[in-house]
Amino acid sequence: MSAPPFEIAPDGALVAFLRRWGRALAVLPLRLCSGWSGAVGLVLVLVVVLCAVAPDLFTGQSPTALMPKDRLQPPSWAHLLGTDQLGRDLYSRVIHGAATACRVALTSVALAAACGLLLGLCAGYGRGLLDSMLILLCDAVVSLPMILFALAAVALIGASIDGLIMIIVIFTTPTYFRVVRSQVLVLRGAEYVKAARAMGASPPFVMFRHLVPNLMGPLLVLMAMDIPAVIALESGLSFLGQGVPPPTPNWGAILGDGYTYIRQAPHIILAGGLPIIVATLGFTFLGEAMRDVLDPRMATGRFGDQR
Amino acid sequence: MDAPLLEMRRLSVVYRTSGGPVRAVRDVDLTIRKGDIVGIVGESGSGKTSLVSAIMTLLPPKATIEGQILFGGRDLYGLDAKQRRALRGNGIATIFQDPFTAFNPVTPIGRQLVEFQHWRRDLDDGARWRRAEEMLVRVGLGDPGLRMHQYPHQLSGGIRQRIGIAAALLTDPLLLIADEPTTALDATTEMQIIELLAEARSMVDGAIVFVTHDMALVGAFCDRVAVMYAGELVEVAPVDPAFSALRHPYSRALLACDPARLPEGCREFPTIPGHVPAPFARRSGCIFEPRCGQAAPVCATTPPPAVVAGDGSIVRCHRVPA
């Protein structure tokens, strides 16, 4: 019987926190690999992350070195994916682009989830005026057309990675907010929450000791499923020319270039599109596997062992 | 003597689980004749729910039957699906535990009651409607015309259960199964429903099976009681107000636990120490032996024989003299 991944020990809050999440992270990959899609997702995601943190393992060439004499070369042994219009090696651009994609996607998803968690907790637990105002705000943000807003923002403050992250965070927080809020509304009526309040627990105690641990599952799944969407979003903005500024290697930008040179050098589109597909597929599979692993436990609170 | 209405011969219900086959019901022999009112009493884990589902032929797909259930002489599980379905609306009627979910929430009561009579092909809708209204009056609802047009959520639990009884009786059943019909109701409403069921026996040209965990209700309503423990039928006996005919140690211990039957001045509540054995942890010998106050060495090693008395009562115990 394997140990359940979550536990609060009655001593040392920080130690307990680390122990809890450490065990969870260790046990999770094994459970995820029980289905083929989970295993495939895990492998793809690991490849992408590895490309992001250690690009030199995969390629020796520089992504920014200009070699105008070799521009628009089709794939060959020297350049596995060919070169673009400025003579840069596409393969190394793709590998280095993973770092950009991961940085933007993971940062913005984590920030959006954190904001959504805090706001959702306050809205769901407090209810009343605060709740109504936050819902109004959330609806207002959701109704804004994101791409247009992003373009306008870039026009005002100029293109930058941090600006891009901020825009993505603003537009994806409402989803997390809604999910957390509706879960909090449900959990608020749970007997154990009432028991804690009857004992005199203050709202922060209830929120962080009782509600957050029970929310983490759906939240993690949402985050995993959101990453491919954010990658696609970032690529889309870069394709339009308003995303990550050059010369930072960026999948969307490569795709944009490929669109321009589609007649002379169709291989560029392949170079741009393939990594997006791989990353999206990998994170989607991983997210679904995580949902299967975590969600039934959320619903019943069972960890596989019967009474 | 004509054939018994319902006969269970060495009936077992086996569930397929990831941990292996689990026997929720083991080797039950029970005979019910026309005119009987039999109470099946058991606590959680006794298997009474599985037994009743088996009789209604509504077991989940991962459950199988061993042994036989004969209804009017015909093997229930030898029939094909169509014949079994015909029986369910027609020969066997059920009153369910939860009056809140037994009805379709989006259809008025009247339409549902008319639909329950769809086996009566000799009647048209108008006749079925009138018959339903008459039945509502007989179960004690004053204004049937109003009720027929109401939706389930507009009615309270007691009234819904009355309508549930009406629906069951409308099918002219040969066998009426009441599956914990008052568990979800208050004490005062429960009394009304029990009185109604007592009157209803004159309307049932067959037998009634009353499943409950409450021995006192069985005492109020049934002729015979069948006591189940951990999947086995440990006793079948006639019912009298003092339950003097019950002899199995579990039956007597269960009776003693009823707070309403405690003698004066008794300050401690009696319990049966220990817990029901898990289905996959069965041992040889008597199933109740670990918790039995009268266990003898033979009880742990050999399964007790079924001692059958002249009036049809059965006790499975080594310690009860034949």
Next chain:
Amino acid sequence: MSLVLDIQGLAVRRATGGLLARLRGTGREITIVDGIDLEIAAGTTLALVGESGSGKTTLAHAVVGLEPIAEGRVVVDGLSAEGWSQGWYGGPWRRLRRQIGVTFQDAVASLDPRMTVAASLAAPFRIHGLRGLDLRAEAARLLDQVGLPRAFLDRYPHQLSGGQARRVSIARAIALKPRLLIADEPTAGLDLSVQGEVLNLLVSLGRDLGLACLLITHNLPVARRMAGRIAIMYLGRIVETGPAEAVFANPRHPYTRALVNARGSGARALVGEAPSLASRPSGCEFAARCPEAQARCRAEAPAETSIEAGRRIRCHFPLADASPSREIAADPAAGGGLRAAAVRSKGANRRI
């Protein structure tokens, strides 16, 4: 004798209708509980008996500040609180809650599914900021007190049976040595053969710790044996209060008589059902079902009056002080009235 719990004129109301209705002024308030006066002396047990919809759970929640109190107040061991728990730390409610331990109807659900038993037992200490204690040792001590083995410290709620979960919740309730224990339906969902374990535990804890107990139940025989005093609730009001034995032997309110005799002999079932809270009848709310109702009952709502020392009743025409009605326990013919009905309708049925 000092009072551990003194409820004075408590009322709990809830607004119905959404925001717009309230703004328009058409939102209504339904009264869930009204005019409650209850006292519990130190070390004694009061049973609060009523059927579903009588408001007994709402009353218990209001006593610990989980429900907003519209009128009246709650005094626990001299600490008084009104309104309800608002604000970040709850003011007077926080002190008051240390003196009250609560167990809930669904014991397994009242334990956080993500916390081990040890963590759940340590929670009261954490909430009240009691540091410097070996919390695991305290949790072990509490388990000993309720008769569970120490191995349970590392179990999760879903690994406990109903009876074990209930004992854990009792352990948690007594962790800070409160003066009052509120037990909401302690036997709900438990098999008859294990109910005794929990009830015996409550009795022994009351005796050993000098705990006063507010026992909420719909099970009359249990209430009778466990409580010194009993209060009967109907539709949010207390209709009769008095010593348990006296109320059982000699009920003075027609509703109490109906409850006491529900499974006894000579019983007549009450007609109809309790009206809904949204449409409370004027006058006495029990009049529609009362076999003794008269014109005055439908016109005028009765106030709570004292008919003897220690007995209060809410009725215009209390039943006469009759000789003890047939007691359920002493009468082996429990269910005789229903039995008679069964015998009548049997006719010529064959007996096997």
